Amino acid sequence: MPHDDHDHPHALLPPEPALRVRALETVLIRKGLIDPAALDEIIDTYQNKIGPQNGAHVIAKAWTDPEFKQALLEDATSVVAELGYHGRQGEHIVVAENTPEQHNMVVCTLCSCYPWPLLGIPPGWYKSDAYRARAVREPRKVLSEFGVTLPVETAVRVWDSTAEIRYLVLPIRPEGSEGLNEEELAALVTRDSMIGTGMPRVPS
Amino acid sequence: MTRVHDMGGRFGDGAVTPEPVDAPVFQHDWHARALAVTLAAGSLGQWNIDISRHAREKLSPKDYTRFSYYEKWISALADLLVESGVLTENDLKNVEEAGEHPLADRKLKAEAVAKVLASGGPADRPSDIPFAFDVGQAVLTTRPAANRLVDGGHTRLPAYAAGAKGRVLMVHGTHVLPDSSAHRLxxxxxxxxxxxxxxxxxxxxxxxxxxxxxxxxxxxxLEPA
Incomplete structure (x- = not known):
């Protein structure tokens, strides 16, 4: 059936990417199919409103509230929804907890699946061929490119996001963070630590 | 039977280049526009997420490889708009000439954006198919990794995991099957x-x-191992 390997209509648009986007945007606006104000609203949402600060809030709460953490590990989707984090590319959430025995790391080898309501739009490297190709086969080498070295006894579990389940890593609470409140803890949680390619900041 | 997007385990891609934490969400303005146009066009309801993933995957291997991320998005969107009958090839050739479209009343309005993004599109659905496996059970993936409904069609079993033995870690419930949904089946x-x-x-x-x-x-x- 799919006679899809030639005659792609996109070739009718200008090849330069910015012009290609502009051309498609123009035709859709002229036909009344998209609203320029809606485009601005979408961009504002992902540029300014939704980002890793959402996930960091969840992680800091899990570090301070054992009951919350338990509920999060059992049914993250409803627990984070109660905090207001739900929607597109975060319809089904699972949280994977790091331990001294097991480090978790998330990838999408087939495309770029990522928990948008908790982390926002994925960074360029997450969508790169190098990360998609290598994270599943040589996670430690990839981690070393992020400056992360794991203890020899720690196993790595890589989650390849092949369905609509989105994964968030719960990092180990850093040493020296004992007296900190939730807000101070959230400031230690980096985006990469929730993907599994980084560690939380250590309090100064 | 595999396509170019199925790259898990591949050799030769070189090092991953992490970005600074304060790197902008969108590296270029047109990246943001490409994302927004794609999401807004999706709201017309003429395709689902599996169809749109497949549209990116079936870019020719040459295009898929040379296009940057958002070039894939915008090019696949153009293909999808024509394939699903929303636009014609002539529309793409004459982008300034367009008049009002029959689907214009479905246009995503600025005031609806927050609600649409916050509701998303859950993929779980009731199913009559009984669960064949429990947590802890050994299973074997099918081999080759291929869509069994449409030759060369969309599937979410990566080639690197075909014919492999694993164990069930979690049962997620019953979800839309992309192999069917991507082809309007x-x-x-x-x-x-x-x-x-x-x-x-x-x-x-x-x-x-x-x-x-x-x-x-x-x-x-999957089958029992």
Missing amino acids: GDAPEPLYAVAFPAAELWADPEHPKDEVVLDLWQSY
Whole structure:
């Protein structure tokens, strides 16, 4: 059936990417199919409103509230929804907890699946061929490119996001963070630590 | 039977280049526009997420490889708009000439954006198909990794995990089957599982004896081991 390997209509648009986007945007606006104000609203949402600060809030709460953490590990989707984090590319959430025995790391080898309501739009490297190709086969080498070295006894579990389940890593609470409140803890949680390619900041 | 997007485990891509934490969300203005146009056009309701993923995957291997991320999005969107009958090739050739479209009343309005993004599109559906596997059970993935409904069609079993033995880690409920949904053949919901595979089951030279890769796999991708 799919006679899809030639005659792609996109070739009718200008090849330069910015012009290609502009051309498609123009035709859709002229036909009344998209609203320029809606485009601005979408961009504002992902540029300014939704980002890793959402996930960091969840992680800091899990570090301070054992009951919350338990509920999060059992049914993250409803627990984070109660905090207001739900929607597109975060319809089904699972949280994977790091331990001294097991480090978790998330990838999408087939495309770029990522928990948008908790982390926002994925960074360029997450969508790169190098990360998609290598994270599943040589996670430690990839981690070393992020400056992360794991203890020899720690196993790595890589989650390849092949369905609509989105994964968030719960990092180990850093040493020296004992007296900190939730807000101070959230400031230690980096985006990469929730993907599994980084560690939380250590309090100064 | 595989396509260019199915790159898990591939050699030769070089180092990953992390970005500074304060790197902008969108590197260029047109990246943001490409994302927004794609999301807004999706709201017309003429395709689902599986159809749009497949549209990116079936870019020619040459295009897929040379296009940057958002070039794939915008080019696949143009293809999808024509394929689904929303636009004609002539519309793409004469972008300034367009008049009002029959689907214009479905246009996503600025005031509806927050609600649409916050509701998303859950993929779980009721299904009559009984669960064949329990947590802890050993399973074997089908081989080759291929869509069994449409030759060369969309599937979410990566080639690197075909014919591999793993164990069920989680039962996720019953979800839309992309192999069907991507080709407008219906949701065909069936049980979905997280399945853990020892790295040694997948790679010739695993980094660590206890490493694992977990994939979310539909029941029809699996058989008892």
